[in-house]
Amino acid sequence: MIAELGLGLLWLAAGLAIIQAVLGMLGLWQTNRPDLGNAVRPVAVAQAVLVGMAFCCLIYLFIVSDMSVKLVAANSHSDKPLLYKVSGTWGNHEGSMLLWVAVLAMAGGGIALAERRVRRDTLIATLMAQGLLALGFYAFLLFSSNPFERLNPAPQDGQGLNPLLQDPGLAFHPPTLYFGYVGMSVAFSFAVGALITRDVGPAFARAMRPWVLGAWVMLTLGITAGSYWAYYELGWGGWWFWDPVENASLMPWLAATALLHSVTVLATRDALRAWTVMLAVVAFSMSIVGTFLVRSGILTSVHAFAVDPQRGSFILALMLIYIGGALALFALRVGTVREGAVFEPVSREAALVLNNLFLTVILGVVLIGTLYPIVAQAFDQQVSIGPPYFNPAAGSVALMLIVVMAAGPLMRWRSDSAPKVLRRLAIPLAIGIVSLVVVRLLAPDMGVLPWLGLSTALLAGTGSIAPLWKRNLLRTPLFTWGMVVAHLGVAVALAGMAVDSAFFKERLVAVNEGETTVVGPFSVKLVSVEPIIGPNWTAIEATMEARRGDGQPLTLHPQARNYSTPPTDTSEAAITTYIDGQLYAVLGKQGQDGRWQLRLWWKPLVTFIWLGGFMIALGGLLALVGRVWRERRGVKSEEIAA
Amino acid sequence: MKAKKQRLILALLGLGAVVGAGLLAASGLKQEASFFFAPGDVAGIDPPLGKAVRLGGMVADKSIRHDADGVTIHFVVEDGKAKVPVVFKGIAPDLFKENSGVVAEGEFRADGSFVASNLLAKHDERYMPPELEGKMHKTGSLTS
Numbered sequence: 053m054i055a056e057l058g059l060g061l062l063w064l065a066a067g068l069a070i071i072q073a074v075l076g077m078l079g080l081w082q083t084n085r086p087d088l089g090n091a092v093r094p095v096a097v098a099q100a101v102l103v104g105m106a107f108c109c110l111i112y113l114f115i116v117s118d119m120s121v122k123l124v125a126a127n128s129h130s131d132k133p134l135l136y137k138v139s140g141t142w143g144n145h146e147g148s149m150l151l152w153v154a155v156l157a158m159a160g161g162g163i164a165l166a167e168r169r170v171r172r173d174t175l176i177a178t179l180m181a182q183g184l185l186a187l188g189f190y191a192f193l194l195f196s197s198n199p200f201e202r203l204n205p206a207p208q209d210g211q212g213l214n215p216l217l218q219d220p221g222l223a224f225h226p227p228t229l230y231f232g233y234v235g236m237s238v239a240f241s242f243a244v245g246a247l248i249t250r251d252v253g254p255a256f257a258r259a260m261r262p263w264v265l266g267a268w269v270m271l272t273l274g275i276t277a278g279s280y281w282a283y284y285e286l287g288w289g290g291w292w293f294w295d296p297v298e299n300a301s302l303m304p305w306l307a308a309t310a311l312l313h314s315v316t317v318l319a320t321r322d323a324l325r326a327w328t329v330m331l332a333v334v335a336f337s338m339s340i341v342g343t344f345l346v347r348s349g350i351l352t353s354v355h356a357f358a359v360d361p362q363r364g365s366f367i368l369a370l371m372l373i374y375i376g377g378a379l380a381l382f383a384l385r386v387g388t389v390r391e392g393a394v395f396e397p398v399s400r401e402a403a404l405v406l407n408n409l410f411l412t413v414i415l416g417v418v419l420i421g422t423l424y425p426i427v428a429q430a431f432d433q434q435v436s437i438g439p440p441y442f443n444p445a446a447g448s449v450a451l452m453l454i455v456v457m458a459a460g461p462l463m464r465w466r467s468d469s470a471p472k473v474l475r476r477l478a479i480p481l482a483i484g485i486v487s488l489v490v491v492r493l494l495a496p497d498m499g500v501l502p503w504l505g506l507s508t509a510l511l512a513g514t515g516s517i518a519p520l521w522k523r524n525l526l527r528t529p530l531f532t533w534g535m536v537v538a539h540l541g542v543a544v545a546l547a548g549m550a551v552d553s554a555f556f557k558e559r560l561v562a563v564n565e566g567e568t569t570v571v572g573p574f575s576v577k578l579v580s581v582e583p584i585i586g587p588n589w590t591a592i593e594a595t596m597e598a599r600r601g602d603g604q605p606l607t608l609h610p611q612a613r614n615y616s617t618p619p620t621d622t623s624e625a626a627i628t629t630y631i632d633g634q635l636y637a638v639l640g641k642q643g644q645d646g647r648w649q650l651r652l653w654w655k656p657l658v659t660f661i662w663l664g665g666f667m668i669a670l671g672g673l674l675a676l677v678g679r680v681w682r683e684r685r686g687v688k689s690e691e692i693a694a
Numbered sequence: 695m696k697a698k699k700q701r702l703i704l705a706l707l708g709l710g711a712v713v714g715a716g717l718l719a720a721s722g723l724k725q726e727a728s729f730f731f732a733p734g735d736v737a738g739i740d741p742p743l744g745k746a747v748r749l750g751g752m753v754a755d756k757s758i759r760h761d762a763d764g765v766t767i768h769f770v771v772e773d774g775k776a777k778v779p780v781v782f783k784g785i786a787p788d789l790f791k792e793n794s795g796v797v798a799e800g801e802f803r804a805d806g807s808f809v810a811s812n813l814l815a816k817h818d819e820r821y822m823p824p825e826l827e828g829k830m831h832k833t834g835s836l837t838s
Contacts, residue, residue, distance in 0.1 A: 327704065391697035405704065409711040416715025417722070424723055434730030440746055441726035445718050560784060562764020612788075621788035640765075640785035647764045649785050 058109030059200040065102035066190035076180025100161025120206035129212040139223040146199035155234040170259035178245030212617030221281035232271025238263040240336035257318035269672040276665030287623035300342030307335035310411040323392030396467040403460035410453035458515025484511030505550035513543035530678025538671025545664025551657040562647040572654030610639040734775030741802035750797040782810040789815040
């Protein structure tokens with residue numbers, strides 16, 4: 053029954069999406085009938101509630117392991133721990149697409165409920181666009197990816213969830229990422245709405261900004277968490293692989309980061325109008341491209357759940373319609389967007405333009421590198437693009453971007469003088485240049501990119517706290533703190549990347565039980581290797597004793613696990629965190645002579661990468677809270693004055 | 695500066711960024727694209743040296759040999775047309791075994807052998823790397 057209820061709710065929600073779009077159009081057309089436009093808000097909220105309930109139905113089916121539902125039977129198993137039954141809901145194609153649509157509808161419902169600043173007609177147009185967006189993806193779900201499909205006869209038990217996905221990290225990583233990824237649809241709809249009603253200006257930018265910030269924070273968290281998940285779950289010791297699926301989340305982030313900065317220029321200074329609207333369209337377009345890459349089955353990875361050409365062409369068609377439609381609207385209406393306010397070549401606006409240009413270049417490089425193998429395949433050529441392409445191409449531009457990031461906040465709006473800016477930036481610049489020399493002398497063999505990266509991190513780290521210099525810290529607005537924390541986070545993450553890739557130590561050996569080996573500052577002894585049994589897996593577990601210098605010995609337990617449903621082997625790395633890095637141990641295979649393979653890493657400052665990521669997200673959150681709080685206060689004082 | 699002129703400059707800068715990204719990507723792709731080879735593709739020709747490429751095929755029967763250090767293995771990749779000896783230092787994936795598909799990432803050496811830095815084996819019985827599937831069907835060595 054619950055499956056039919058879920059499907060019914062989904063059809064109803066799709067029906068409401070149609071009504072939302074039609075009412076929106078009529079409301080804009082028939083200006084003498086305000087009741088039509090007024091109805092759009094409640095419809096958007098109802099649509100969100102219905103699809104949210106449908107999603108809850110699916111979660112319920114997974115919890116009770118209803119094997120008569122095809123999706124549950126194919127992706128779950130009754131002896132899985134409860135957490136993985138729940139997270140299994142979105143650990144498959146249909147369920148994750150339902151989550152996708154649910155987030156899209158909730159974002160629309162959120163605007164309908166909370167947005168009070170933007171012009172009435174622009175809001176109606178925005179909700180109409182959001183309804184049209186949702187419609188395409190409802191069609192995709194209902195016609196080609198029905199999550200509630202029944203299976204007759206029902207099997208005895210399910211086929212289980214991919215063990216790589218049976219991890220606490222997975223429970224939170226996809227929903228977080230989706231709230232960011234799909235939350236960006238709000239920016240897209242706002243842009244479409246403002247283009248339709250010719251309302252591109254500072255007021256529209258101020259209304260759009262908190263939504264973009266919120267989605268961006270979630271996206272940042274999702275990417276950071278995903279990177280850590282790949283790091284500890286895959287057992288390869290790496291934190292970014294330039295996998296197409298990683299790029300699929302990075303590309304919307306790059307566009308959204310650019311948008312976040314240009315929307316501030318538009319809100320504060322009324323410049324970069326057309327450009328901001330373009331970025332809002334591009335940001336969500338990248339989300340759709342990412343969904344296409346991940347969900348079409350065109351890629352082989354942990355994330356590509358099913359290979360089905362029909363689905364691929366369906367999403368491709370949706371992608372072309374939505375992106376093409378928005379770009380066509382942009383082309384039609386860009387002429388009506390007035391020029392923005394003028395600024396000098398040395399000014400904060402100019403620095404933010406540079407930020408946008410660099411981010412655009414990185415985005416282009418990543419997009420081309422990600423799509424190239426797919427295009428080449430169409431011409432029957434097998435090519436893969438990896439770190440040797442991405443690292444230098446994207447990395448070098450990113451370093452220039454980060455130098456601009458340090459300088460930008462120290463510049464005045466509209467017009468500033470170069471000598472003054474240089475004077476304000478003197479200390480960070482000096483630290484950057486000195487560190488270039490010192491690092492080269494101390495570590496002559498260091499690679500070029502880590503070398504420049506470490507110096508840039510020191511420059512940006514000191515530069516990003518410079519805006520607080522000589523300020524009353526208690527009276528500094530929260531959004532300024534947000535900017536400082538986020539920029540500092542970029543420097544911290546960059547320092548972690550540079551130090552880890554330049555100074556990591558790796559040891560690959562085969563040892564007998566009782567033997568000791570050395571990695572970096574550690575001596576590691578393999579004490580014993582024993583079989584153990586978990587809830588739905590068996591494993592061989594090593595006991596190791598690691599000692600740093602003369603310090604206390606520490607016990608590590610890396611495992612080689614074997615899951616029964618579906619039969620899969622995984623490697624569980626043992627990771628110990630120190631203040632200055634992590635010791636990472638992987639248990640390999642036993643040779644015929646009885647020795648065990650061990651792979652050990654000492655990864656200095658590697659934790660800074662994710663610490664930096666969380667700081668970036670925290671900065672965004674502070675800025676969001678600061679903006680909303682100030683606006684609330686502003687509204688109140690207006691009310692008092694009136 | 696007039697607003698119109700500024701807008702023109704900004705539009706040109708934006709265009710420049712897009713073109714710049716394209717040029718940067720094109721030069722990077724030219725140098726760093728990692729091509730896929732089956733043993734038959736490099737038989738009788740000089741394989742590209744010093745470039746990251748991938749080699750895919752079946753691990754030949756009874757060809758896996760372990761070195762005394764316990765972490766270096768030697769094996770032969772074949773596709774029914776030719777054979778390439780491969781050396782790999784590391785922990786081989788669980789599904790790496792003889793008479794099974796493998797994709798090795800690494801470089802060719804001047805003597806025609808291949809040094810792998812990473813091995814990708816079938817994730818499970820159903821999985822076959824897509825590029826391998828195409829090649830194997832083409833070379834006709836895939837019996838199933």
